[in-house]
Amino acid sequence: MIAAQFDYVAPATVEEALAALAEGGDEAKIMAGGQSLLPVMRMRLNAPELVIDLGKIEALRGVRDDGDAIVIGAMTPHSQVATDPLVAEHALLVRRAVVEVADPQVRHRGTFGGALAHADPAGDLGAPALALNAQFVVAGAHGTRAVEAADFFVDLFTTAMEDTEILTEVRIPKHTGWGAHYEKFVRVAHQWPIVAVAAAVRVDGGTIAEARVGLTNMGSTPLRARAVEEALVGKPATDEAVRAAATSAADGTNPPSDLNGDADYRRHLATVLTRRAVLAAAGA
Amino acid sequence: MTVTEDRAETAPKAEVGQARRRKEDQRLITGRTKWTDNIQLPGMLHLAMVRSPFAHARITNIDVEAAKASPNVVSVLTGADVADEQGGLPNAWPITPDQVTPNHPSIAVDRVTFAGEIVAVVVARSAAAARDAVELVDVDYEELPAALDLKEAAEDKVLAHPDLGTNKSALWVFDSETAGSGSGVDAAIEAARDGGIVIEREYRQQRLIPAFMEPRSCVVDPTGDQIVVWTATQIPHILRFLMAAVLGYPESKIRVIAPDVGGGFGGKLQTTPEEWITFMAARRLGKPCKYTESRSESLIAAHHGRDQWQKLTLSAEKDGTVTGLKVELLADLGSYVALMGGGVPVLGAFMYNSIYKFPAYQFNCQTVLTNKTWTDAYRGAGRPEATFAIERIMDELAAEVGVDPMAIREQNWITHEEFPFTSVAGLEYDSGNYEAATEKAKKMFGYDALRAEQEQRRASEDPVQLGIGISTFTEMCGLAPSRILGALDYGAGGWEHASVRMLPTGKVEVLTGSSAHGQGHETAWSQIVADRLGVPFEDVEVLHGDTQIAHKGMDTYGSRSLVVGGEAVIKAADKVIEKAKVIAAHLLEASVDDLEFSGGRFGVKGTDQGLAMAEIALATFAAHNLPDGVEASLDSDATFDPVSFSYPHGTHLCAVEIDTETGAVAMRKYVAVDDIGTIVNPLIVEGQVHGGLVQGIAQALWEEAVHDDAGTLVSASFVDYLVPTAADTISFDTAHTTSPSTTNTLGTKGVGEAGCIASTPAVVNAVVDAIRHFGVNDVQMPCTPARVYKAIHQQDQGGETPTPGGAAPHFDEADVADRSAGATDGAAAQAGDHQ
């Protein structure tokens, strides 16, 4: 488990990082915590010539209030996101999911932006980001641009970012007062989810006024269960109503088959977990 | 007399029985110790292996030129380079005289037989340089058809070793009628088919990986007069002997050191290609060489465990009284016959009958070669398989008779008045009390209340169903009486050696041939010797794992250390006392007969005169005043060969909750009452039980080594090979009953494997019990949520009723397939799951 030789830089600013990335070209790799990259390098399934560690860029760390959204710096460790009061108040779903990421060690080294840019369809943060309509702020040689969550996840491990771009922050519209739950189904605690469901709901007088449901590992990207969302609106937050709405959770999904279960089983799980996630989010 | 009584009152509390914290833990936990990979020697070279990606292929060409030219590379070795010197890795246990045993080269020469086999070795000045150059070794292969599925391999459809003409390695049979220990099983089954009960089941023991914490590592220093081998092994003594025997090097010129070793679970009960290669490289190059495997190499190429199909036929009277048991095993050896090899399933041969009074018994084991990683001992080795099968099928019998599974056990087990009891497999169980352990366990468990809750949940069609699993097990451990091993054609004895050395200052050195790798020997042996010699616990130093220090031994496996190695220590200590007594009598000017030894002091009966052991040690060292003809040493050796196995037993009860909507299994309660005889250190025992339980539960629920249809191990990292952590288990309720063994001084029985042996069937029985009312009578291990869910819902999907009503099910293929939802061989499962 010895990685091939590589050069290492740890720029202090995004600009320096972009310059290093431009210079390194195809043989450069961004490290934003290294919890996925380093194992792969040690197994020599990748051998970049240059590793650009964003860990020294203080500007990319932290959570701030930005009016109608909160902004999470890309290099904020999961552990910090998990305990941040702004996240708890305005993006409870993110908190519910981030505490489920891997194990404590990974949550202290791995970063919020790193995990999202990695775009693992079984990653725990994609579905909540998608469900909450997060915006991804991406810096490149020509400035920054914002990518909507719906456009950000393109395919397995593939985002809308170019190779020359760096994810700097994630803006999450405030969902203050929403209930939230992340229902993760695993066989052992440190596993990637077999399926997980991220649900946030705004309940008004016992009725579901708004609902957001994201699915983890039900396709090559995180997915939005829009049919469920639509079916929930205006319904009472009861087991019966939610159960009915959740039956369409797997519609349009294309889940993988692996040692933990086949696609049909995952489709079934999606409906069960969606019901549970929504009910928990609604406090029912 | 009063003097003696006073002394007894003030004597320190006996060490045996105290929950001493382990002496070794401070250095192990803080890392201030020496693991093999920590060893750095001047001029040391590093090895890295080139491994085959194919399960079966002919090597057509190996181009090593680029690798040789790579910076800091010293040498690249291929199988052809060492063909004349590498010999073959040994199989110490040819289970039958006609066993088919392929030659096992450490580096493949012209053919690779599993994905992960070594085809070339790079030696370089740094580990990184060696690893870099591995990429440059270009091997051309001609792929050959691979024998992967165990059942198909048993039919010789594809040959793992075409030159051998068959995959069938050996057929080992025990028959109670032939052996005279019981009657004929076929007659019993025939009789039961008419008016009795015949239960036929087939169970799958999935392939497992020992997954010890410290990956294997080996350093060989050839620069001295002796070659010194450091290696992360359970068996330094056996390794030394076999290296000498196979590699043709004088045994006296080999010193093997197992420094602190980070776990083994049988996985380091092996002589490995990597050790052989490091030895050869060091000899060739004249420089110290080191090889340390990566975790992925460890999972792929260190030996695997289990991997059997178990076919059982149980006959009984209509009331559930058992009359016969026939076992037909297929055991996957992998591509070579490993050190114990076919001996592993054979170790289960005597345990299928377990604690039950079967009058007739037959065991057939066919070992089979395949193109997968070779298998060998894994915690329990043969006995977990046996215990699983019998405990599972006893539940099936109970279901058939329509009684509580505990009742069927009580009806058939050996009662405590019947000990010593000679089993139908011919073993004499020395002691035990199954009733007592069971009563205690049921009480702790709240058995009746949980049964009531189960009824209630079933009645209310609760989506969460409750299941209760029972495992009333026994095992044979403490390997092993040498005579029995000889009768089984094992290549060595089962004795153990110890020395006790009295130092002039009164400190004691204990040398044990039982080489620990995490068990806590240093603590337990110190407690035993402290009591025996009456010296403080802290004054005892336990030395082990170096053939130059503890020069003689049979090492650690099979729950043998305490019952065999510990007994050797006691015998050596007793010899010290005998020697000291003569000198004490001389110094005290008393008759030996007038001396009594107590609390570390030789006293003259009826007086207050006496000498402490330390005083005698010093006097012996000085040797100024010894009796005529007495040598100036108290040091003593003992080699103990057990007369019998040790038979721990216990009752384990497990409650699981099954989420019928997802198939998820959650542990609700686990009670383990183990009877392991006298306990030396309750804390160490607790650790062994907890670890064993988790390992056994992991087989039931989580772990499985899966190969794809090309023979690649796809569960080759901890991402897919699901070793549980503390987060996945519950708090166990453990307790003990005590039926001291009658075959050793302290009355101890082994505990190293008990938890692992007992827990697997307890969990699976609980899983099946929870969903039996859905028509389920088996779920293949590991009981994944997907498998459990499918088992529950197979009927709503138009599947057959798994258990044909009325009559007991008999073997036929469709039936077997239906019964075990998702039941497939590893390779097939992979293909199937992926459609």
Place this chain on the structure above:
Amino acid sequence: MELTHTFTVPASIETTWSAFNDIESVAGCFPGAVVTGVDGDDFTGTCKVKLGPVAMVYNGTGTFVEKNEEAKRFVVNAKGKDKRGNGTAGALVTATMTDVGGATEVNVLTELTITGKPAQFGRGVIEDISNKLLGQFVACLEKTVNDGPPEAAEVLTDAAAPVPDDGAGAAGPAAADETATSSDPVASSAASGSAAPAAPTPIRPVPNRQHTADDSLDLGATVLPILARTYGAQALAGLGLLALLIWWIRRD
């Protein structure tokens, strides 16, 4: 792993056969790949696979083990080894064409074998990747045939065109998608050899992590259309594709 794909082309079986018989026309469907040599029914090539954190390069060879014009069936056997010794990829691809009322149904059966680390450490993802990859490959084939027999030189130009555009704008994958077309791998490899020094575009033509300046160097125009077509898709392609790529690659 056995994967089957079927598609129908609105062209006569003869036209379809000839389109497929021209390996160059198919080559463009494999991102990251380049043919390094053709000798009769044998060919050699490389394929660079990048997927998320993984990057591997397979070197391989292939053979047309059967080319049956009568039965309109060809079989290609391709094998490759990872440059870093991480394993092998092999594919036995059988393509069969059937006349269905003037149109042609093409059935592609692929027996794919990935060995070594990608198979060992994939969390099972390798199967999805392979399937997806093949799906994309086949979709591209379909498109290739539908678009008619390629004219290599022009295609090259067309394919190259999007590069600067995309690079500048990070614009849209959608637009690029439409540009997918065929090109001549042999020509492209030759071109890449000579064009290499001229092509160092540091800015990605496509918003895609996989493909890179290096790809454009290696592949020239061949791969760009594909990359542009669906980023992400090609990523997957990586692993399984080796085989495929070889297949298309080759041909004479």
